Amino acid sequence: MESLKKLVLIPWDFSEGAENALQHAIQLAEAGGNEIMLLHFIPRSAIQDFLTRKVNIKEIEAANKKFEEVAEATFQKYGVRPQTLVLEGHPKRIIRELITTANVNLIVAYHTYMYKGKSYRPSTLLKDLIFKDITLPFIIINTPPKHTHYIEIVIPVDYDRKFKEAVHWIIYLAKYYKCNINIIKPFLTDDGKKKQMANNIYFTKKMLDGVGIVYGIKTAKKKGSFEDEVFKFGKIIESDLILIMTDKYDYFVDAKREKSLEIPVMCVNPRVKKYQSFN
Template sequence: MKKILVPTDFSEQAENALKVAAQLAKAHGAEIYLLHILEIPLNEIDPMSSRSDLPEAVFFMKLAHRRFENIMNSSYLDGIVVHETVDFNEIFKGVFHACNKHNIDLVIMGSNGVSGLKEMLIGSNTEKVVRTSEVPILVVKKEHLSFKVNNIVFASDFQEENKSAYKKAIAFAEIFKAKVHLLLVNTPNKFITSDLANKRMQNLASSTNFSNFTSNIYNDVTIEKGIMNFSESIHADVIAMSTHGRQGISHFFNGSISEDLVNHAKRPVITFKI
């Protein structure tokens, strides 16, 4: 983990994400790419011209750089290489392009835990960023003075297609030397036998040499509640899950379950593309 991208709208939530990124950067010798998105069409702005159809764009560009300067003076960034970048794009496209351009290993986003990323990443934008990203997305809800990851819940239906995401989750866990708790949630509408559930979990687990894990079947009224309640019961530090990229969430996390967890779970959530 050498390059971390942090999208920012300069809100408190975005700074919470940056503080987590700073801790990881110091611990692993990583660089931080701080990205601010201006949702103004780039072709509307001609910096070589004395006039502009959108003069407010120039104002917001200068404002962004002033805010960058204030952030750079934060003591928690001392000793870290931080790159500032401003992009004109839709938010999820800007994050996607920045990841490709800079070969990003991890994206860390801040969330207020209710309606997505305040001001910058709200509503469907959060789900779009999570769904379209090729790299892992870590969403944090609050300030972490000491970001430690000892226990990770990897929630899935453990179908074969989740194997690649599982391997990525294991690689993330190994960075922190964390224990992984495999979790399959049974609900009245999505029920499988314990025997089948255990076979699925063991099949994925056997795809790596990682041995620091537990297998768990949890019954609840919904998948989302089951994940959150189980995570609470073991005091998990992070909830991990897989996504299908542009195809949406895997058929375990169908509909809006990914966005619901990103918005509603108290704990940090990390997603890995299948």
């Protein structure tokens, strides 16, 4: 029996931002042989969700009707006919259940999801979704893709021991998408931090050299914050993606920066038992 194709999930609020996320998802899905699912969720509070699972049938039917037009327009424009789904409930529960039951292995989201004038930050919903045996990545975007495929990827490296967990994703992206790897490290003065960062750099170089991946390493300027230097560097080289560990998201991307992101940010979680790639 043929195995189910994996899904790239897009939170869909029928906005231009969601359309931008779709364009990124199409690039990634085509390269990985994945299908695309558009999810429109009708939010409820955690208390409402706990007390009742009764849903607004009329609203769901209206959203499904709109989805028919979206699916057809997407097919006409991009040659891809996405799956669509409308669910009502608490957003975290909805996304969590989909990830564990619908073969979702990557989420691409616009930085804001709007519903009846209220805004939700998908990054807030996704940051703590870590599952047994699954390390699900997600990408937060603002603008459409710069290129027809991802070419330049920026990887900030620091002294955190957990950075080594990101090396798997560096190798995966470089080999699968044949993109260029640009590593940037902070300017440090603390001897202990410098030693740990040197260990991370040594480990990363050893792993990348071992599989024949070409990369560059740059040291950020002493002046200015490291997170600012990362995004400045990404802008200079016209980076298509910045890859970070999920627990570093708030450090690199605050709410203000998120709304003006010029470069998509991909978040990956430390492995639990095994990695979940998105091909």
